[in-house]
Amino acid sequence: MGRDSGHHAHGCCAAQPAALDGRCVRAEASQRTNTAAVQTLQVIHKLTLQLLFSISPIFKRSPDVTKAWGTKSDTLLKLDEHDFTMRPGFGGPAVPVGVDVQVESLDAISEVDMDFTMTLYLRHYWKDERLAFRSNTNHSMTFDGRIVKKIWVPDMFFVHSKKSFTHDTTTDNVMLRVYPDGKVLYSLRVTVTAMCSMDLSHFPLDTQTCSLEIESYAYTDDDLMLYWKEGNRSLNTDERISLSQFLIQEFHTTTRLAFYSSTGWYNRLYINFTLRRHIFFFLLQTYFPATLMVMLSWVSFWIDRRAVPARVPLGITTVLTMSTIITGVNASMPRVSYIKAVDIYLWVSFVFVFLSVIEYAAVNYLSTLQERKERKQRERLPCTCGVDHPGMMSASYSEVDANTTGNYGMREENGVKRERMLVQLAMESDQITGHVGSTVYSSVWIDTHAIDKYSRVVFPGSYILFNIIYWSIYSI
Numbered sequence: 224m225g226r227d228s229g230h231h232a233h234g235c236c237a238a239q240p241a242a243l244d245g246r247c248v249r250a251e252a253s254q255r256t257n258t259a260a261v262q263t264l265q266v267i268h269k270l271t272l273q274l275l276f277s278i279s280p281i282f283k284r285s286p287d288v289t290k291a292w293g294t295k296s297d298t299l300l301k302l303d304e305h306d307f308t309m310r311p312g313f314g315g316p317a318v319p320v321g322v323d324v325q326v327e328s329l330d331a332i333s334e335v336d337m338d339f340t341m342t343l344y345l346r347h348y349w350k351d352e353r354l355a356f357r358s359n360t361n362h363s364m365t366f367d368g369r370i371v372k373k374i375w376v377p378d379m380f381f382v383h384s385k386k387s388f389t390h391d392t393t394t395d396n397v398m399l400r401v402y403p404d405g406k407v408l409y410s411l412r413v414t415v416t417a418m419c420s421m422d423l424s425h426f427p428l429d430t431q432t433c434s435l436e437i438e439s440y441a442y443t444d445d446d447l448m449l450y451w452k453e454g455n456r457s458l459n460t461d462e463r464i465s466l467s468q469f470l471i472q473e474f475h476t477t478t479r480l481a482f483y484s485s486t487g488w489y490n491r492l493y494i495n496f497t498l499r500r501h502i503f504f505f506l507l508q509t510y511f512p513a514t515l516m517v518m519l520s521w522v523s524f525w526i527d528r529r530a531v532p533a534r535v536p537l538g539i540t541t542v543l544t545m546s547t548i549i550t551g552v553n554a555s556m557p558r559v560s561y562i563k564a565v566d567i568y569l570w571v572s573f574v575f576v577f578l579s580v581i582e583y584a585a586v587n588y589l590s591t592l593q594e595r596k597e598r599k600q601r602e603r604l605p606c607t608c609g610v611d612h613p614g615m616m617s618a619s620y621s622e623v624d625a626n627t628t629g630n631y632g633m634r635e636e637n638g639v640k641r642e643r644m645l646v647q648l649a650m651e652s653d654q655i656t657g658h659v660g661s662t663v664y665s666s667v668w669i670d671t672h673a674i675d676k677y678s679r680v681v682f683p684g685s686y687i688l689f690n691i692i693y694w695s696i697y698s699i
Contacts, residue, residue, distance in 0.1 A: 368397030
C-alpha cells in the first residue's frame with residue numbers, strides 16, 4: 224500500500240507545475256532520510272549483539288546444531304551415507320543389546336486357553352557409531368516412531384506368543400533416543416498374549432509359573448548378544464498390579480540359549496513370574512456348597528424309615544445338586560486328561576451323597592424282608608386261647624411300640640388299640656420246636672434298625688477324616 228502511494232505521489236509531482244517542484248523534491252529527500260535512519264538502527268543492534276556474545280560468558284557458547292532450526296534429522300544423523308539394512312559392526316563381533324522391561328499390567332490369565340496377557344514397556348540399548356553426531360552440549364536427540372523405519376533396530380519377537388501389538392493411541396507408542404557418541408535407546412509399549420503351560424493337578428490349590436520369552440528372530444548369538452541390562456534389576460513392576468484370582472508372588476529374570484537345528488543358537492531372555500491362586504472364591508462357590516449337600520444327605524438317617532416320601536426326594540435332590548456343581552466347575556476348565564484336586568473333592572462328596580441314598584434302599588429292603596418274616600411267624604404260632612394245660616408251655620410277652628416295629632394302622636377293638644406283641648415261646652419239651660422262627664426274626668429286626676443308627680456315626684466320621692487328609696495334602 225505504501226509502495227503504491229509512493230508511486231502515486233511521484234506521479235503527482237511529475238504532473239505539478241514548475242512552481243511546485245521544490246516541494247516534491249523536499250518530500251523525496253525526507254523519505255530517503257528515514258530509510259537511512261532505519262538501516263543505521265539495524266546495524267547498531269547487530270553490533271550490540273556481537274559485543275554481548277564476546278563479553279558475557281552466557282553468550283560465549285556457539286549454537287548447538289542439534290537444536291538449530293532448519294536442521295534435518297536425516298542430515299544430522301547422516302542417514303543417507305550409510306546402509307542401515309546391516310547391523311552395526313557388520314562382519315565383526317556380535318553387537319551387544321541390553322534390555323530392560325517395565326511391566327505395566329498383567330491383564331488376564333486363562334486356564335481354558337492356557338495363556339496370559341501382559342502390557343509392558345520394552346527398552347533396548349545398543350551402540351551404533353553410524354548415528355554419532357557432533358554436539359557441543361552432549362545432549363541426546365529424541366525422535367518418535369517415524370525415524371525408526373530408517374535405521375537399524377533389533378528384531379525382537381516374543382516366543383510362544385499368540386498375538387501382540389504396539390499401542391498406537393494417540394500416535395505410535397515408540398520412542399528413539401540417540402546420543403552424540405552413537406548410543407541408542409529404543410523403547411516401545413507392547414501388549415502381548417503368550418502361552419503358559421499350567422499344571423492343574425492341584426487346582427484350585429495350585430501355584431503356577433509362567434514366563435514371557437524374548438528373542439531375536441534373525442540374528443544368532445554370533446551377530447547379536449542379547450542380555451539383561453542390569454540383571455534382575457532390569458525388570459520393574461508396578462506396585463498396583465493385582466489379579467482377581469491370583470496373588471503375584473515373584474518376578475525374576477533369566478537368560479538361556481535356544482537352539483534351532485536349521486539356524487543355530489540364539490540368546491533368549493525370560494521374564495518369569497509365580498502366581499498363587501486365591502482359594503476363597505472357590506471355597507464359597509464349590510467347597511462349601513458341596514459340603515452342605517453331603518451334610519444335608521445325612522438328615523435322612525434321622526427320618527423314620529417308613530417315611531418314603533420324605534427320604535427319597537431328599538436323597539435325589541442332593542444327588543442332582545452335586546451333579547450340577549460338578550458340571551458347573553468342569554464347564555469353566557480345560558479338558559485335561561488328569562484328575563484335578565477339585566475333582567477329587569467333588570466326586571468323593573458325590574459318593575457320600577449317593578451312598579446315603581443306597582443306605583435307605585438297604586434299610587427299606589431289609590424292612591420288607593422283616594415284615595414278610597413276621598407274617599410267616601404269626602401264621603406258625605399256635606393259638607394259646609383256652610389252653611387246658613398251660614404248664615406244657617410258658618409264654619413271655621413284650622410290648623413293642625408300633626412306630627419301631629413297622630406295624631401301624633391296626634384297627635381298634637373294644638375301644639382299645641391293639642398293639643403288636645412280639646412273642647418268644649420257650650418250649651418246655653425238646654420235642655416241640657417253636658423258638659427258631661422268633662429268634663431269627665428278632666436278630667433280623669435288630670440288624671435292620673442298626674443301619675440308620677450306625678450311619679449317623681460312620682458317615683460324618685468318614686467325611687471328616689477325608690477332609691483332614693485332603694486339606695493336609697493339597698494345602699502344603
